[in-house]
Amino acid sequence: MLAVFGHLNPDTDAITAALVYARLLARQGVDAQAFRLGELNFETAFVLREAGVDAPALLPALEAGAAVALVDHNESAQSVPNLVELNVTRVVDHHKLGDLSTAQPPYLRFEPVGCTGTILLRLHREAGLSVEALDARLMLSAILSDTLHFRSPTTTREDRDAVAFLAPVAGVEDVEAYALAMFAAKSDLGNTPAETLLRMDYKVFPFGDVVAPQQWGIGVIETTNPAYVFGRQAELLAAMADVKAADGLAGVLLSVVDILNETNRTLVLGAAEAQVLSGAFGVSVDGPVADLGARISRKKQIVPVLEGFFAPQA
């Protein structure tokens, strides 16, 4: 059995890509099953509820040598702890290639598009398989989520074309209304603990020296209701301090992205973070919130800038 799963702290793309790719592989005769590496966020729970599909099971511990397919990620820091022992036979992803290596020639499908769902649609077409309504809804939801319905600079023509194709197959007549409902679900954070909010869409990146990099944790909260998040600013800063100490990080950033106004205000934990934010982005940092303007994509507008800032000088 081939276990198919997306990254830790799964988002809508990570969950739906696992479901859709496992279903596609099954139609092609591969004994594949979707799993998840963590709890669903509120947006993903909404998407699966609307689609009438159960969440994939939590991935059980896998023995060394077990065959796995990765979707929506490839770096070991974002995957199962024992990834290096597993037999990665397939990857479908739209991120930069990190530290993955394989023992045998794999099937790899990476494209620089906004969402794994966009690549999965291509795989259906190339296989000559019709797109079923459920798969269409899952891929559509993932693309709307990853691109913030085309607001993110990660959006490509392929993502727009995929949504135009998928919406009628999925039976979604008003795409913007559906996207806003997804974003509202995501923003309904209720009494979620502050550390859970921080870790909901959170990744650790190594910066600087390749052999001895410094590790930075970067969380993003995409919301239509930033006022709610900033109302919990003190709690979130305390959670960031706890995570930084517990995980031995050089710094922790938490970007609050206002989906509808396309702005990013980032919580500033301390002097190290303030220095990096002002040095890397050229913004003035005065107090616990830095205005990063329209930089709403961690992948395209935050991490590359930090990589350049921390790069060893030749």
Add this chain to the structure above:
Amino acid sequence: MLAVFGHLNPDTDAITAALVYARLLARQGVDAQAFRLGELNFETAFVLREAGVDAPALLPALEAGAAVALVDHNESAQSVPNLVELNVTRVVDHHKLGDLSTAQPPYLRFEPVGCTGTILLRLHREAGLSVEALDARLMLSAILSDTLHFRSPTTTREDRDAVAFLAPVAGVEDVEAYALAMFAAKSDLGNTPAETLLRMDYKVFPFGDVVAPQQWGIGVIETTNPAYVFGRQAELLAAMADVKAADGLAGVLLSVVDILNETNRTLVLGAAEAQVLSGAFGVSVDGPVADLGARISRKKQIVPVLEGFFAPQA
């Protein structure tokens, strides 16, 4: 301009894949140009002469940050010396994934098939582009070369299907006769210096400990005329000793593959090589030639066995 190139010590797949992929990208509006990383072997020279196409130019030194597309390889040890400084935007390959990483999301297309040419044919189809006669001949030649016209255990159904499709487009009526002519050209080694013979299809592999691996050089001479090669055995062993010392290697192997009889007799340089060959493959090594039987694929039957033999014990 995107520079497209295959591995060091290029073989027919490395050269033709660069030519075909650059032409395909150009038809898709990408400013791409094919290059090579070394001299043509006799088979490849024959293929290009028969196809009426010039060899790609030697790759000039590339500045840091230059955009490149890799074909038929992905490991830094088999590529340009400064690969880590370059911007790898595309890879089309059928080998295991090694130490490659990228700064941005790349376009990656890996499939576990016998030849890069087989994947390139799929890319034509997926792009909805007709296959031109020249490209068909180049892809056909590469598949026949890499699979030894289906004799190699690396051969897949996709490779066979690709040959069946490509041969008529290329205007090759008798595929076996064309393959034998390629192999005869490859075997016409004339007065090639021994070190050139050793290095013609030669790769260095790290084995054992990940942090401090031992490096083994493994050459293959695929020939329809093994008697000629063994007639130069003393010269070849001397060249192997020179290369081992000059490159600081733990060992050097040179497999002489009899294409038509599908056998592998491997030159044994010294005690270290004898011990590894007998330990890893369970063959008795007595004298300067070890009989490795029908193990004619370095990728599938030699390197994985050595990786297992050298793997650190848990």
